[in-house]
Amino acid sequence: MNENRPTAPSPDQSFGIRPGEIAADLPEAFDASLYFVGRIRTPWQRREECPRRGSMDGPLCRIEVDPRWRDALTGIEQYRRLLVLYWMHLSRRDLVLQSPKHRGSLMGTFALRSPVRPNPVAAAVVGLEKVEGTTLFVRGLDCVDGTALLDLKPDFAPAEKGCDEPT
């Protein structure tokens, strides 16, 4: 057992349902499984403190990759932007219609970026400022401190948006 292996934070399914929101019956079994490959460090200790959306002008955050995956970072410093996938462990997974606080109306889960979704995988584009060993320093995150990392990829936006190709 690797002592450095990230462990799952304790879930909190205590969030209630607002008027009009609808929950689906979750499937009886899962179909695929994930490894946590690191941990994200941000200034926000509780979900209520997090900004609603990350900004490239936001605070410097750290992505601490598990040493097991050290070699997987080879060459990553050549990218200015990365796509970060992480696990929103605090979210219930069964809501299909939601009433987000910042909107006045009910919306489908797939029409929202809400953390509440069948698979609470978040995707954030971040600006990469520095790599030190297995730690990346980035801006653009909006998640709670301690969030589990799932993946890092170079960010290629669709060409017509102005593609950030590797150097």
Added chain:
Amino acid sequence: MNENRPTAPSPDQSFGIRPGEIAADLPEAFDASLYFVGRIRTPWQRREECPRRGSMDGPLCRIEVDPRWRDALTGIEQYRRLLVLYWMHLSRRDLVLQSPKHRGSLMGTFALRSPVRPNPVAAAVVGLEKVEGTTLFVRGLDCVDGTALLDLKPDFAPAEKGCDEPT
């Protein structure tokens, strides 16, 4: 048991290692699990036929969402662009250094968009053309026919890239 529930395609871990590539020991246990929430239909039956990257000028593909999540599509038609997360079931998960055919050099897994990664979750931005019931018609995918769907989200690119805000 819901007959419409998508099932896992059979994995194929037979892909070899090229010279210089390095595999890590995978962790002993998984940390989180996923539901397949639908199925993606493309013109490509085998991995070798898939384009290396999807294009907004590419063929119309179908995303068939499991009827269980029908209400979660409410309001999705207002977005021109969606972020699609899907499961690349054909991929081995243990390579940390890879030698992709289209590059001459070894690169770390997290510096590549290769399907071979610890968590084979792909992220693609697609153009949404039409919604019929629980089927979405989109352009921009590059995956094999039958790929399992994990999530749909509105695509918000970072503001400085020209943000596609909802109407």
